[in-house]
Amino acid sequence: MNPIRTASVALAGFFLVGLAGCSHAPIPVAENFPYTAQKKVRSAGHWDAVAQHVVSNTLARLAQTPADGMALHVGLPSSPSAFDRAFRELLITRLVNDGKTVVERDDAPVKVSYQAQVVRHNSDRPHFVPGLFTAITSGVYVAHYLGVHAHQDAAMAGGLGYAVIADVAASQYTGGPTHTEVILTTTIMQGDRYLVRNTDVYYVEDSDATLFQVVRGPVTREYKVVSQ
Structure with a gap:
């Protein structure tokens, strides 16, 4: 038998055995989630946009319940943060602008409540890599050019121009992912029954986290003076 062929067969067998061994792992292998986008809340105007989104979603589902049309009471969380007060x-x-009856009394038949939970991540946050849209666009145009053997200079330049704008908007104006997120849950209840639940997750700037948290003052203690 040809020694070179024998060595090749042995090497191939070695790799096959190695691949078979790699099909089993002592622990699960890390895998990324599919690409998603998450909004970042950076201003009071964004809080209003979030409120509009919450009201739109919750009212659409409330309309499918027997409680639709009943008076609503929007409660304020205990120990409210700056965001809690404004969001209410x-x-x-x-x-009110959507035509709903909102009352201040606590005995309203339907109650609306919400909770903002701040989540802080200590791990590194991967940032958007500038040039993604540009690279994709240029790759598409290069493939098209090679396929049709035609000059596409003008079209490619225009497409790359739009792609550069997309890169700048995506990488610079958002500021990228942050270490801080807010989980905002809105609940509509009738008695002890949950009618509607809506949960959204947003990025917030790390320095703005205190807007969503209760700022507690210094702890005061009372001391009793005992005469000797």
Whole structure:
């Protein structure tokens, strides 16, 4: 038998055995989720946009329940943050403008509540890589050019121009992912029954996290003076 062929067969067998061994792992292999986009809340105007989104979603589902049309009471969380106080006013404004009856009394038949939970990540946050849209666009044009053997200079330049704009908008104006997120859950209840639940997750700037948290003052203690 040809020694070179024998060595090749042995090497191929070695790789096959190695691949078979790689099909089993002592622990699960890490895998990324599919590409998704998550909005970043950076201003009070964004809070209003969030309120509009919440009201739109919750009212659409509330319309499918027997409680549709009943008076609503929007509660304020205990120990409210700056966001909590503002968000309540924004919700009431949106609800009233949508024609809903909103009352201040606590005995309203339907109650609206919400909770903002701040989540802080200590791990590194991968940033958007500038040039993604440009690279994709240029690759598409190059493939098209090679396929039809035609000059596409003008079209390619225009497409790359739009792609560069997309890169700048995606990488610079958003500021990229942050270490801080807010999980915002809105609940509509009738008695002890959950009628509607809506949960959204947003990025917030790390330095803005205190807007969504209760700022507690210094702890005061009382001391009793005992005469000797």
